[in-house]
Amino acid sequence: MVGEVKKLISIQDLLKNVLKDNVISIEQNKGYLDVLVPTEKLVESAKKLKDSGFDHVKSVTAIDYIAKKQFKITYHISSYLNEELSKYIIGLSTIINRDNPHLPSLSRIWVSAEFQEREVYEFFGITFDDHPDLRLLLLTPVIAALKPLRKDYVVKEESDDIEVDYVAYNTNKWW
């Protein structure tokens, strides 16, 4: 246990050494280390992280904090080739404004982020500047215009009443 804590401290030190004053905060979460950087320093931080051995993106996650009127974009990155770093997952996060959301694309640094950025783009309507091929990936334009993963798009709940089912199926409106 002590060794683990030491290692965590060392990876935090490593991140601080690499990113220097770009970091706003480093937060230890369950299973990953969240590193918050300002949007304008995202590309620079990503380049530094890539040079220090984080060679691929596992997931690009956008989270809609509708109460704070913010989007948080997290790039979960890790390493394949560096065995020591591959034990850790770093969440390179940035917070952007919910109105006219856009941020620089990291696809030119990590090719593995290309399709995932496209997905975030269509589900949240977040534009990635300088993305090589920003098109819709999974959705049709009609659905993508609704920006379905934003919190203000609410999915209708099913009724708990079995009578609703009876009525629906009897009138052939089960869909």
Add this chain to the structure above:
Amino acid sequence: MPAKVALKRNPKKNPLGRVFVGNIGALAIGLKYFLDPNRITLLYPHEYIKLRQGYRGFIVLIQDKCISCSSCARICPARAMKMLSVKVFDKRLKKEMVKKFPVINYNRCIFCGYCVDVCPTEALYHVPYHDLVYMNMQDMILSLEDFQKEPENVSAKEGIPVRYVFDEKRGLVKIKQEEEKKEISQPVEQTKQQESTKQQTNNPEPKSVNKGGVNQ
């Protein structure tokens, strides 16, 4: 002792040997199975698999045991099971009262079995078969009476029961229930009289399932 990496390479052979050995090996394996086929197909509906007791098939309610706690309806991931308010005569309190009982909509059910597992009084159970046809979608929403009956096992009417057992040489071996009865003396029917008679599924599985190394 954790995992370790084993470096491997594609098997290499000299080109001439590859052509001869490879082709002859492939043809020999093909011929082997051509002459001694290992068939595992189930000839449905002439045969049907007699599934094990624990199979998550259709769900049946034992109304006497139900305490109307709604756990099943709340845990149902597909909202297939919903509570229905029914007027019943309560034996203990000796008066008419409105109680809630689960009913199921098989249009939605995904047979995850959460409801059976979450029921605190074991008022729900699975029957070990799942091939059933409803004539229309309305019929698939069961009423409280239907939900208490075990659905009819349609394939048992047409086909003969078979069972697959594991085998070292042939993977799965299909054995017919009649043959099995001759080979393994059937153990005495389980005594389940202490339980409700409704839960008696047709032919509970014999306990010694894979004991006989049966070869075809």
Add this chain to the structure above:
Amino acid sequence: MESSTSGSVVPHLPGMEVSELSKNTYEVYIGPAHPGSGHMRIIVEVDGDIMVRVDPDIGFVHRTMEKLAEGRDWIKNIPLFERMAILDACNITLPYVEAVEKLLGTEPPERARYLRTLLCEINRIASHLYGMGIFGVFLGHSTLYMWAFGDREVFIDLAEQMSGARLTHSYPVFGGVRRDIPDDFPEGARKATRYMRNRLNEYAKIFLNNPNIRSRLENVGVMSKNLATELGIVGPNLRASGVRYDVRLNEPYEAYGELEFEIPVFEEGDSLARAWARVEEIRQSLNIIDKVVDWLEKHPRENFMHEKFWKTAPKLYKDVYTGQIDYAGKYRVKLMPLFASLKVPPGKAFARVEAGRGEMVYYVESDGKDVPYRVRVVSPSFRNVIAFKYLMPGHRLMDLPAIYGSFDYFPPEWDR
């Protein structure tokens, strides 16, 4: 489009854009209703017989699982996420369960970890066999297709004995598993693993060492170590390119840290190496199954659920487990009614496991309610698909199925 999207980029669908083709090229739409594509489309621009541009167009079986998950109770998401890849059901849901367990602080007890490992490996074999079968039929080799699907039945049967369902097991739940293995399981499992080991040799003879198939696969779709890393490829495809990365190795979860097994890494990075990597993984999974079954036999049937959920269980629950009441199956682990309205403490968790096709990743965020605030799912096929775009150009059109099949790609998994 709403104005909040930046106006400079007009969203448009792949395949529906107007693009100028050069005079020599020819655009072929492979899919979605095509015998060799699955539920996807690959837009291929061919120059003669050579592919010059490949654009994978996906999303034909998209089901918005991430959105649906935000409206459902925590436990209801397990059967939902299972639908991504029902042939790999335990592996696909395990990281979600692990992530939520991290938030709840309910590490599963030892026996549950071994049981999960067992079903994960059974699933892995079934998934690899499925992939190999599809691969076979892509190359016109119908025998491998039938063999792989027939032998997969052995492992589906094993899974059915364990969990009560052939494909959608919903086996791991927060803090434990839903069933214990039946009494006759170890014997059957040992027979099955011995059978499968012999069969793998026959697979090699009729398929992998068949000169016809070898010539289709050798030096086709060569992905170098650096390219694989750059594209973020996962799973056996990554290890076929010489990268030593496996979540079971780098961050052991469940019982993998205590089991001894090998992780095959190939150097060539071509389609043949990817196929061999799967075969070798099946071999290792068979070893793991044998070891886990031995372990389960030696240890008593207790500690299959975290204390938090099992300590207060009434006697009936224990009776069901020990088989006193067994009309719906023996060794069932009853779920406590509190599962139905589970509230997860606020926090963020990230979990990864090595699923059949590669690394499966979940990001789960809770705000303390009975539904998740955000669940991000990244499935292995989703991370592999980018390889089509960068790997296929330069190959012949007939190499498309050889590369496509070798990635063992499964559309419902990436479309989510």
Add this chain to the structure above:
Amino acid sequence: MITWYLVYRIIVDDIIFYPPIYQFLIIPGLIAALLVALFIIWFERKAAAFVQMRYGPREIAPRIGGAIQLVADLTRYALQEIIIPETVDVLPYILSPIIMIILALLPLEAVPLTSIRTYFPIPPDYSLLIAVALSTLSPLFVVLMSWASNNKFAVVGGIRESFIITAYELIAVLGFLSAAAMTQSFNIVNIVNIQMSGKWLGLLNPIALLAVFIAVLMSTSGFPFEIPDSESELVAGPYTEYTGLLYGLNMGGGYIKRWVFSILIALVFLGGWAPYKPVPGIITGYFIPSLIVSIKALIVMAIMSFLRSVYGRYRVDQALGIAWEILIPLTLAAFGLGLAEAYFGII
């Protein structure tokens, strides 16, 4: 009475057993080919099923192992609506499957199936050459079919077919001609008579037999050379736009082509009607020898069908490579071997 006998003689001798009609329509022509297709398709499915852990066709007539499954399939094809897409070139689209089948049967008109002079369909002096030449006609209509279909998959399939034609034809011609080199004759009757002593040319010159066998597999897109209609990337290749009976004709066309080549192989390499010596008389002189040839051809076809369950398909450039780089030198070697055997008087 006499008139009825005369009518009977006319029907039997001059119509049924009139060699061009008999060979084109009855044995080994259309009717026999249909029966052969019935058997071979059943055998192909059954053999594949045996290898592949299945039962194969069974539900239609389970007692005879589903042997008449093809009848059911043909009925389905016959009753299906023939959809002609708007974009196709209608005349070649409809005609090319029909012409393909007729032309595929044409080589049967050139081969003698007995040594009795009265039952030769044409003078047999150059029959081998003519039969081989006629066999090269029908593939052209597959290319025409693909072009008329106006479909991308069909066109790609048609281009592959035309590549394959150029590859296999030379091998087939050279392979068959090595038999002519061995016997110094293009006359199939001579070739068969030489083999009467048990010295089958296929045994004396197995390289030529192998080369021709592979060439036939290529020409009829049998595994492992099922390239033009490779399902996983081209749907059905040249036949993509076809439905109903026309599609059935296309499928049957492949089998008929293979059947005709198998007859040629049986005659040239497998001893023809040997060891039977034809005796004058319709049954003994014509029917029995033609039956023997057909049975030998059937065995060749069964072996070809069995390969489906062992092999996948080659890439088109690999198939061409095999043809041009391996098989053509091999056929030349077979030709040389034949000449050498003829020179040293082994034959």
